[in-house]
Amino acid sequence: MNPEGDFVPLPAVVARRAARSSLPPPEEGLRGQRPRSDTLGLYVHVPFCTKKCYFCSFNTAPMDEGSMRRYLDALHREIDLVAAAPWASRTRLESAFFGGGTPSLLSGAELNGILDHVRERLALAEGFEVTVESNPESLDLEKLRRYRASGVNRISLGVQAMDDAILPAIGRLHDAHGSRHAFALCREAGFDNVSVDLVYGLPGLDLEGWTRAIRAVLDWEPDHLSAYGLTLDDGSLWGATGVRGLPPEEAVVAQYWALAHEARDRGLEHYEISNYARPARRSRHNQIYWRRGEYLALGPGACGFVGDVRYANVKPIARYAALLEGGALPIERAEHLTADQALAERLFLGLRTADGVARETLDERVDATPALRGRVDEWLGEGLMERRGARVRLTERGFLVSDALFVDLL
Ligand code: SF4
Structure with a gap:
């Protein structure tokens, strides 16, 4: 991974959602x-x-x-x-x-x-x-x-x-x-x-x-x-x-x-x-x-x-x-970075990895947009996402469609 060019390769949707300070x-x-x-x-x-x-x-x-x-x-x-x-x-x-x-x-x-x-x-x-x-x-x-x-x-x-x-x-x-x-x-x-x-x-x-x-x-x-x-x-x-x-x-x-x-x-x-x-x-x-x-x-x-x-x-x-x-x-x-951008980055970067993110990080995002709760439940039900103790992560099937998930999530 080569941090050259964009600050972080965030999907465009994140950049649009988060007001620049x-x-x-x-x-x-x-x-x-x-x-x-x-x-x-x-x-x-x-x-x-x-x-x-x-x-x-x-x-x-x-x-x-x-x-x-x-x-x-x-x-x-x-x-x-x-x-x-x-x-x-x-x-x-x-x-x-x-x-x-x-x-x-x-x-x-x-x-x-x-x-x-x-x-x-x-x-x-x-x-x-x-x-x-x-x-x-x-x-x-x-x-x-x-x-x-x-x-x-x-x-x-x-x-x-x-x-x-x-x-x-x-x-x-x-x-x-x-x-x-x-x-x-x-x-x-x-x-x-x-x-x-x-x-x-x-x-x-x-x-x-x-x-x-x-x-x-x-x-x-x-x-x-x-x-x-x-x-x-x-x-x-x-x-x-x-x-x-x-x-x-x-x-x-x-x-x-x-x-x-x-x-x-x-x-x-x-x-x-x-x-x-x-x-x-x-x-x-x-x-x-x-x-x-x-x-x-x-x-x-x-x-x-x-x-x-x-x-x-x-x-x-x-x-x-x-x-x-x-x-x-x-x-x-x-x-x-605004607090909104920082949260989006934590989710986007963490969910790229097998370690995933803390469940409260995902909850923080879902609490701000309650309609997301249903989407997250679908991903869990479809085996794209899984809970592991205090963490939540994408499965290998989830990795494959992560760009689409991030558009919904972020
Ligand atoms: S152009 Fe240079 S940096 Fe780009 S892939 Fe080829 S060797 Fe690597």
Whole structure:
């Protein structure tokens, strides 16, 4: 999960229901806050990609040496400015997530420099988790060993597909063998926490091919698996131009279930709509998002959440760098959440997970709109939602139709 672009991927209905409160000046959005917790996550956006994948709408830019140098210089300035916030010395980081873009385009020395600087300026919590999103073609053993020695303890490998006809057709630069090799290199370099990213619902992908891909990847025994159904935003090439060969909805549903069953049979817990983990291998960082915890943002387009303020950095690298070179935080937008928005987020984020939400959280929402009581009873009766002690959660069938449920609920 990549907090870049929108503050939180809330359904549009939430944004419409919740009146926006007045916006604080951007810098005050971060510095003027008091974190609710003494532990925070850290998201670092690395915006460079060698080539733009056709389905991708993330904030990315072509890689060149000059841009990378300017970006890194700005990032180090940003670390200093964020660490100078009045509350920063009272907090500890429990995770850092390098997302992109392609963070594995960073050399071992560049990544080490960033992590050293973070450690110098901010305190770390025990078990500090550091994840680097990586593309197979950008990894080699020496780089992985340098990452490991720098404190990186989790790799998230962007495999996406295992079909050598589909991979170039979606804009990827690696083949299936390259992914398998990169995974093996991660293990050889000593990483005992490796996640694999896959995408289903791709053009030309049928159930048989998808099942083969899942089984091939599960044979590697990854510690964690993220699998997203293809969605096309306007910011992607395919979102703008359209694409042929998308499987029909029932085929995408069948692919969802194939993954859920195969992952369960191999002992992975389906702990979030799109995420599966071996015991004790849930993503510590991503759970901060789903539990509505707080996190700092570094890098162009990165989003953060501190106190009751969500904020986002400017996206263009040149603008991001220019602001920092002038001594300013590169925050473009910041907003205080209303109580209504905060409740909607608690429900929306919590119900994405197998832990669900506290029953009183759902009751609070239902009490405000009594007509919802009947809908919730229907979902419980249809097996889309279930009560577990003091909590309520969506079932795997509920995960599948969660977008529709959220429209009613929020
Ligand atoms: S999917 Fe990843 S590698 Fe491809 S363009 Fe998007 S961020 Fe870059």
